[in-house]
Structures are given as structure tokens and as C-alpha cells.
Amino acid sequence: MNGHAYSIEIDQVSKRFGHGSEATLALDTVSLNIRTNEFFTLLGPSGCGKTTLLRMIAGFEEPTSGDIRLDGVSLTGKLPFQRPVNTVFQSYALFPHLTVEENVAFGLEMLGRDRAAVREAVTRMLALVKLSDYARRRPHQLSGGQQQRVALARALAPHPKVLLLDESLSALDLKLRKDMQVELKRLQRETGITFVFVTHDQEEALTMSDRIAVMGRGKLQQVGSPEEIYDRPVNRFVADFIGETSFLTAEARGRTLEFGAAGRLAEGALGTTAQGPVALAARPERLRLSEDGGLTGIVSEVVYRGADTLYLVTLADGQNCRVRHTNRLGARERAVTGDRVRIAAEPGAFQLLTGEAGHA
Ligand SMILES: Nc1ncnc2c1ncn2[C@@H]1O[C@H](COP(=O)(O)OP(=O)(O)O)[C@@H](O)[C@H]1O
Ligand SMILES: [Mg+2]
Incomplete structure (x- = not known):
């Protein structure tokens, strides 16, 4: 030493x-x-x-x-x-x-x-x-x-x-x-x-x-x-290179996020506070398909991967979003292609992307 x-x-x-x-x-x-x-x-x-x-x-x-x-x-x-x-x-x-x-x-x-x-x-x-x-x-x-x-x-x-x-x-x-x-x-x-x-x-x-x-x-x-x-990836490059990520834009109002026609996510979906248009990243496992979710969309694809299933969802405002659920024994699929679904987010699920490296 x-x-x-x-x-x-x-x-x-x-x-x-x-x-x-x-x-x-x-x-x-x-x-x-x-x-x-x-x-x-x-x-x-x-x-x-x-x-x-x-x-x-x-x-x-x-x-x-x-x-x-x-x-x-x-x-x-x-x-x-x-x-x-x-x-x-x-x-x-x-x-x-x-x-x-x-x-x-x-x-x-x-x-x-x-x-x-x-x-x-x-x-x-x-x-x-x-x-x-x-x-x-x-x-x-x-x-x-x-x-x-x-x-x-x-x-x-x-x-x-x-x-x-x-x-x-x-x-x-x-x-x-x-x-x-x-x-x-x-x-x-x-x-x-x-x-x-x-x-x-x-x-x-x-x-x-x-x-x-x-x-x-x-x-x-x-x-x-x-x-x-x-x-907490700081920019798009890091969020994209490591793990799976959805990149979305929204209007931030403090810690709530508004996605136009797709709806809004209440207090805390954004880990930090911000105002106005923001670039966001979200890991699919921090989101879930849920009746009480604030976002609406249609399932465009379901990818079964053994330990988990990935749902690709086209939100009502046209943006694409990935949601991942861990598979449990005997549990049925949560949705099939074409289903209308709602998406909920864990507190802090959405990460604010900053920095010029974000514009790849
Ligand atoms: N001796 C060299 N002469 C010219 N260009 C080089 C030389 N060594 C590396 N480079 C270039 O520098 C960049 C970084 O290379 P490198 O450090 O080997 O990347 P990595 O290890 O991350 O794959 C590349 O564009 C590579 O072509
Ligand atoms: Mg090398």
C-alpha cells in the first residue's frame, strides 16, 4: 500500500x-x-x-x-x-x-x-x-x-x-x-x-x-x-450500450411526465425534477403492464426468452416502449400482439438524458 x-x-x-x-x-x-x-x-x-x-x-x-x-x-x-x-x-x-x-x-x-x-x-x-x-x-x-x-x-x-x-x-x-x-x-x-x-x-x-x-x-x-x-446512465450512448433501453421524449412537470396522447405518469416516474421537453431512457424491467398504468398503447410484439418475456408496445403517441416481465411457473402471458395495454412505471424508472453525446 x-x-x-x-x-x-x-x-x-x-x-x-x-x-x-x-x-x-x-x-x-x-x-x-x-x-x-x-x-x-x-x-x-x-x-x-x-x-x-x-x-x-x-x-x-x-x-x-x-x-x-x-x-x-x-x-x-x-x-x-x-x-x-x-x-x-x-x-x-x-x-x-x-x-x-x-x-x-x-x-x-x-x-x-x-x-x-x-x-x-x-x-x-x-x-x-x-x-x-x-x-x-x-x-x-x-x-x-x-x-x-x-x-x-x-x-x-x-x-x-x-x-x-x-x-x-x-x-x-x-x-x-x-x-x-x-x-x-x-x-x-x-x-x-x-x-x-x-x-x-x-x-x-x-x-x-x-x-x-x-x-x-x-x-x-x-x-x-x-x-x-x-x-443512472448519463447519456444516450451509455444507456444504449449497456442493457436494454427504451428512448422516449416527454414533457416534464417536476417529477411527472406527460406523453401527449399516450397519457401521463404521476409523481416520481422521473427520478429527478425537470421542466419542459426532455429526452428519457427507461429499462424494460422498471416498467410493467398494469391495469392502473398511466400510459396507453398497443402490443406490437411479444418475445419469450425463458426467464422473462419482452413486450414491445407502441404508445398512443407513436413512440415505442419495451416492457419486461419475469416469467413465473404456470403463469400465463400478460398480453398478446394487438392487445391494448396500460403501462405503469416504478418510481425513478425514467432517467433524464443529458450531454451532447446523447445526440448520436
Ligand atoms: N498504431 C496505430 N496507428 C493508427 N491508428 C491506430 C493505431 N492503433 C489504434 N489506432 C486507431 O485508434 C482507434 C482506437 O483503437 P483501439 O485503442 O485499438 O480501440 P479498442 O481497443 O477500443 O478496440 C481506432 O480507430 C484504431 O484504428
Ligand atoms: Mg482493443
């Missing part, structure tokens, strides 16, 4: 590749602080600049402008091996001719640690990733998940202050990925190392992270806990 609240400070960092008309602005004045011992995730669609940001923390790229600090000290000009940072890539990049324990020992030997210390660390790391019985095998004798754990053990062995993980679970199949999500979270807790995890998979981000930074088009869109990101 150290005296700094923040492990990594990204301070107004921009990155431009190429020159003139060929130039790409991969990152546009991104500022964010990652706490010590945090499981922090960079989440966003392909091409939004996640890998670029990770490579700048690792030292494989330098920012075009701005500064990155680790424990309060600028990393500018420091070479990758001078930074107390390790990276785990999507491809495990294990040495095929070395055994599991030799792979894990490699980084430590490069650092010039003595034999006893290397041996001790390798034993501890293999126990941590539950591969003690596989020490003498070579990578090709392991499953994908086991290889990924060797790569993790190798990266964790020198006890870096920060571990960077770039789409590190994407190559694994679903079941294994789920197991590894739990495993990674455990490793982060047990080692006390700051993890910066990159993914385009929202579910993965919501499952594992202490906090998430949502990135889009080279810009930071929102930083917050999984709950904040899911329940």
Missing part, C-alpha cells in the same frame, strides 16, 4: 495517430482516476480507444498530450520495463517450449531475483491460480482456460502495482469465461493489486468491476459503479 488514494491518474490524455488528413484521434482529452486496489474496467465498443489507453499506461505508446501518473509520479518518458505494470493480452503469449513453472518463473528471472525467491514465488503463484499439479506440463498440454491462468500467474508473479488485462477472457468459451470472471475477481482481492480490465462485454464489466469507465468514440462517457452505470 502507499500514501496515494489513486493508483493511476489519467490527466487530459489525448492520442493522435498519423498526420494531417490521415490522422485518427484515438483518444480525446480523457481524464480519470483509478483507485489503489480497485478492479477498474474500461468498457466500450471496438475502436473506442481502450487498447490505446492501456498501451499508454504500459508504456508501449506515449500520449500526444496530457499526463499519466502512477502513485502520483508521472510516467512520461519511462520505458515499459521501468513501470511497475504488467499486461495480460487476449492471446496468452506463453512460451511453448517452456513448462508451466518455467513460464511463470521467466519474468522473475529477467528481474534478476535469486533462485530461492523465484522458486517460492512460482509455487505461491501456481497455488493461487490452482495449477500446482500442472507445473511440469507445457502449454500445448493445457486447456485454453488453464493457459490463461498460466498467463495470469506469470503476470502476477513479480507483484506489479498494476495489472492491465486487455480482453483477456474473450478467447474463452462462455462457461469457462464465467468461471474465470469469478477467478479474476478473487485473484484481485487476494493480491491487492490494482486491476485495469478492458472489455467490450457489458455483462463481464458489470459482473467484475468496482467501477467502470464507459468509453465511446475516443471519449470518456461516464465513470461509476456498475449500479450507477446501469441505473
